[in-house]
Amino acid sequence: MARLAIQVSRLLAERAGPELVSTPGWDMLVDLYVGxxxxxxxxxxLSGAASTPSRTSLSVIARLADHGMLIRTPDPNDGRRVLVHLSDKAIALLDSCFDALLLMML
Structure with missing residues (x-):
């Protein structure tokens, strides 16, 4: 279901234009969730998932982390890099969204 959501987002952006339907936060959350x-x-x-300029992506990532959706940690192999992953809160939210979507389709 999550992969379908990504395809729908891409198709909508293709047809309507990304400037009208751009949702970088959603794109990032779903990209992390699908893996x-x-x-x-x-x-x-993660910035690549949103197809937005680097500064915009970093701002969105900071907002998602501030709202408890992403967890940022230093890369243990490279002290210059920061890694992010979904929080339990984000996983539960996305699980419930995709479960509800499945029910709507029945």
Whole structure:
């Protein structure tokens, strides 16, 4: 279901234009969720999921972390990098959203 949500978002952006339907926070959350939600991703990798300028992506990531949706940790292999992963709160929220979506489709 999460993969379908990504495809719908991309299709809508393609047809309506990304400036009308851009939701970088959603794109980031779903991108992390579709992979292993507990596996950290670099800020650069996560920024790529949103297809927004770096400054915008970093601002969105900071907002998501401030709201308890993302957890930022230093990269144990490279002290210059920061890794992010979904919090339990974000996983529960996305689980409930996709469960509700499935019920709507029945």
């Amino acid at each position: 292993d939600p507990t596996t950290p991703m670099s800020l650069t990798g």
